[in-house]
Amino acid sequence: MQRSMRLVSFGLAVGLATTLAACSESGSSGSSASGAAASTGDIKIGVVLDITGAGASLGVPERQTIEMLADQVNAAGGVNGRKVKLYIEDNQSTEDGAAKATTKLLTTEKVDILLGASRTGPSLAMRPIAEKAEKPMVSLAANAKIVDGSKWVFKTAQNDKVVLEKMVDDMKAKGITQVAVARDASGFGEGIPEMLAEVGKAAGITVVKVEKFAPDATDFTSQMTNLRASNPQAVLIWGIPPAAGLAQKAYKQLGLNVPVYQSHGIGNQAFLDTAGDTADGLRAPLGRMLVASQLKDDDPQKPVVTKFIADFKAKYNANPSTFAGHAYDGFMIAIEALKKAGTDSAKLRDALEAITKWPGVSGVFSMTPTDHSGLTKDALVMVTVENKAWKVAG
Amino acid sequence: MIDLLQLVFAGLAQGAVYGLVALGFVAIFSVREIVNLVQGEYAALAGLTAISAVGAGLPLLVAILVAIPVTIGIAVLLERLTIAPVKKMTPLTSIILTLGVSTAVKALMLLIWGPEAKGLPTFPGSDIVLGGVSIRSQELWVLGVAAVVAYGVIWFYEHTVRGKSLRACAEQPVAARLVGISPRTATVVAFAVAGLVGGVAGVVGSPIYLSSWTSGLTLGLKGFVAATLGGLTSLRVAMLGGLGLGILENLVAGYLSSGYRDAVAFVVLVLVLLFKPHGLAGKSSGVRV
Numbered sequence: 001m002q003r004s005m006r007l008v009s010f011g012l013a014v015g016l017a018t019t020l021a022a023c024s025e026s027g028s029s030g031s032s033a034s035g036a037a038a039s040t041g042d043i044k045i046g047v048v049l050d051i052t053g054a055g056a057s058l059g060v061p062e063r064q065t066i067e068m069l070a071d072q073v074n075a076a077g078g079v080n081g082r083k084v085k086l087y088i089e090d091n092q093s094t095e096d097g098a099a100k101a102t103t104k105l106l107t108t109e110k111v112d113i114l115l116g117a118s119r120t121g122p123s124l125a126m127r128p129i130a131e132k133a134e135k136p137m138v139s140l141a142a143n144a145k146i147v148d149g150s151k152w153v154f155k156t157a158q159n160d161k162v163v164l165e166k167m168v169d170d171m172k173a174k175g176i177t178q179v180a181v182a183r184d185a186s187g188f189g190e191g192i193p194e195m196l197a198e199v200g201k202a203a204g205i206t207v208v209k210v211e212k213f214a215p216d217a218t219d220f221t222s223q224m225t226n227l228r229a230s231n232p233q234a235v236l237i238w239g240i241p242p243a244a245g246l247a248q249k250a251y252k253q254l255g256l257n258v259p260v261y262q263s264h265g266i267g268n269q270a271f272l273d274t275a276g277d278t279a280d281g282l283r284a285p286l287g288r289m290l291v292a293s294q295l296k297d298d299d300p301q302k303p304v305v306t307k308f309i310a311d312f313k314a315k316y317n318a319n320p321s322t323f324a325g326h327a328y329d330g331f332m333i334a335i336e337a338l339k340k341a342g343t344d345s346a347k348l349r350d351a352l353e354a355i356t357k358w359p360g361v362s363g364v365f366s367m368t369p370t371d372h373s374g375l376t377k378d379a380l381v382m383v384t385v386e387n388k389a390w391k392v393a394g
Numbered sequence: 395m396i397d398l399l400q401l402v403f404a405g406l407a408q409g410a411v412y413g414l415v416a417l418g419f420v421a422i423f424s425v426r427e428i429v430n431l432v433q434g435e436y437a438a439l440a441g442l443t444a445i446s447a448v449g450a451g452l453p454l455l456v457a458i459l460v461a462i463p464v465t466i467g468i469a470v471l472l473e474r475l476t477i478a479p480v481k482k483m484t485p486l487t488s489i490i491l492t493l494g495v496s497t498a499v500k501a502l503m504l505l506i507w508g509p510e511a512k513g514l515p516t517f518p519g520s521d522i523v524l525g526g527v528s529i530r531s532q533e534l535w536v537l538g539v540a541a542v543v544a545y546g547v548i549w550f551y552e553h554t555v556r557g558k559s560l561r562a563c564a565e566q567p568v569a570a571r572l573v574g575i576s577p578r579t580a581t582v583v584a585f586a587v588a589g590l591v592g593g594v595a596g597v598v599g600s601p602i603y604l605s606s607w608t609s610g611l612t613l614g615l616k617g618f619v620a621a622t623l624g625g626l627t628s629l630r631v632a633m634l635g636g637l638g639l640g641i642l643e644n645l646v647a648g649y650l651s652s653g654y655r656d657a658v659a660f661v662v663l664v665l666v667l668l669f670k671p672h673g674l675a676g677k678s679s680g681v682r683v
Binding site: 051052053056057059060185211212213214216217218219221222223225226228229242246253254255270273274276 | 397400401404408504508509510511512513516521523528530602603604608644647648651652653655656
């Protein structure tokens, strides 16, 4: 009996080992084959998004945007005659989900370029995999750490540092120096209070209290109670909807009256819906898309933004969010580079880095070897909310 | 001091939702010795149904009056389809079975309502400030509705012939059948009560805590922990346990770190299982959980 057991386990081990060997073999031969055939056939774009879980209000419109744009590109004849094929994976808003999806896209589907993820945490999980595989990747998330010193990774959402610079300018103009921060406990909020203190040093801004919240938190009474006790002159809430909206609501309901600043992570309808009328008067540096109708006619972004909003509305019967905008920028920058360089990884990377003065939805992009994000604080305008609608702040 | 009261009050409202879910666990376990892990999904289901009804243009009250009976109906239907056919039910079988059902229900909710969390509009009323403590009108609704429903369920189980006959099924199944109590009807009634309390919890909590396809999981786990405080058989201790758990969570979040909030319930669960496996009431007649 015992002997037969040992036999079985031995057999299993052998089976497993051979399967693994077969896999890795097919993997290596496959990738060289696709490298050779890279200049013809469909262009494979791998997309990893936060479609379910805490980042769902970001990932769902991003998927819709990318699907819509891929259809448009293919209807117009593709990229230099080659059709674009999407491989969309849901990372369930988790870091390990993002890593698994990325590995799958690179080894099984052998994609030419990666897009994603929606949030910072999952994007940071994807970065080392893309770097190691030497495949270009365009993240749609915010934290500057995603692209700091990277070779293969680019991103389209405005850097958090740029957002804080814009915010500090506004605080300085209003004479605010004592700021309390409630931040997202995941990658998106990581290091924000420290960076605010650093950026705001010259303006005399200090951070008096820091509270964290989980990205899927629903009750913010404890955090806001502690912020209230620190007597700040302004509160900064750094998170994404619905959490950021619920925090905004709790803030008002706990009777805090000092000005509230929010990050650029709030630009969608879910925020306005959850915060309701408590959002009135908040200040946030956001991309121009949300206030498109209030833009001047000579604004280089106006035609891009107006067309995108019209297309999105026609297809999905809803206004696109800033996250949909980040997806637009990510996808179209990839297409721009693919047109110039084809699917050779190294050439494609160089083409991405060479993008200059490219008008997108979130701003006018100029990538450089040291800046793989491409946007300055000019990409942002201070926006406020009035009667559940975005307004350029006075 | 104001901060302490603020945290306690917010905890009470959260705890009332846990308490209602806990009542659902007890309502079923005290009749059939079934641990029903679908309990949390009733809350998510009722919240999402009500949100859709409001979205379709129904007034809030009507939407709620639609969502709760729908939830009760689904609770009973799931019992008929998945619990009733099982010949020999043990607590362990029931856990595995209902875990499967709850996963299936979650997947269906994801298909129907999508991945995003949504909230019902806040019930009528305005927020008040009492001695520095801000009280949200919705929290008063949660507490008020929970008190009425909990009182009603306890009264039904302990003071009506119908309710007492349900418990007789658990204690003496054969004798109960001899005096004409049908275990089949008893089970259906117990699941209907569980659907009712779960549905109410989901609807009153939705404006503050939101509803999504995954919200039932955490709610169910917290409710289960509260129910184990009462040995899964005491309705009163389960309700009070829910309130206590809510307060404790908020105090931990306020004074230690909000990151520990969700750990509180599980630490409590481990402690209960180690030291008071019959529940805090400590009666050995209770079932070992």
